[in-house]
Amino acid sequence: MxxxxxxxxxxxxxxxxxxxxxxxxxxxxxxxxxxxxxxxxxxxxxxQPTRMIALSIQQKIRSKPEESLSGSGRINKLTYSWQANVIAKGSAPQRFDLDSGSVSVPPERFWLYQVDLELSYAGRTEQLQFKELAWLPLVF
Incomplete structure (x- = not known):
């Protein structure tokens, strides 16, 4: 066996x-x-630098409000470009003047922008959108 x-x-x-x-x-x-x-x-x-770029765009829009704004820049190896357009305008609420008995309509000072942001890094591109509010200086 x-x-x-x-x-x-x-x-x-x-x-x-x-x-x-x-x-x-x-x-x-x-x-x-x-x-x-x-x-x-x-x-x-x-x-990563999106917040810093958004704050820079906010500052540019609020410092000089116009119907359309754009810009571009570079942070290290990241390049970006943006375009901002007014999508809505508004004013403060109407006020009733007791002395004259009339309603005063304030001018449209508040502008709402649609911001399109394009970020590019190492061959990768990201498209972002956000809204930003700006206001014109009060003129007496």
């Missing part, structure tokens, strides 16, 4: 195929994670 101890060639081959399949799946997963991480880093670097 022959009693064999150990593994047969077929058992070793099946185990090797299973091992190599698991290894190849893990390599593909790691590559996918690295690509996702690189994309996330580009998105973060593109959007």
């Amino acid at each position: 022959n009693i064999s101890r150990g593994l047969t060639l077929i058992e070793v081959l099946v185990a090797a195929v299973i091992l190599f399949a698991a290894l190849s799946l893990s390599v593909v997963s790691i590559q996918s994670l690295r690509q996702s991480s690189a994309q996330a880093e580009k998105i973060i670097k593109t959007l």
Whole structure:
């Protein structure tokens, strides 16, 4: 009677195929994670200075309100351009003058802008939109 101890060639081959399949799946997963991480880093670097850019745009709009404004700039490797257009105008509420008995209508001093902002970093472009409020100086 022959009693064999150990593994047969077929058992070793099946185990090797299973091992190599698991290894190849893990390599593909790691590559996918690295690509996702690189994309996330580009998105973060593109959007990170957005608040600072928005505050700069706000300051430019409020310092010199016009019907249409635009600009561009560069922060490190990030380039941006923006366009702002008035989408609505408004005034303070009407006031009733008790002495004269008439209603006074204030001039339209408040302008609402639609701002379109384009950010570009390392071949990736993001389009953002926001609204900004500005007001004209009060003239007596």
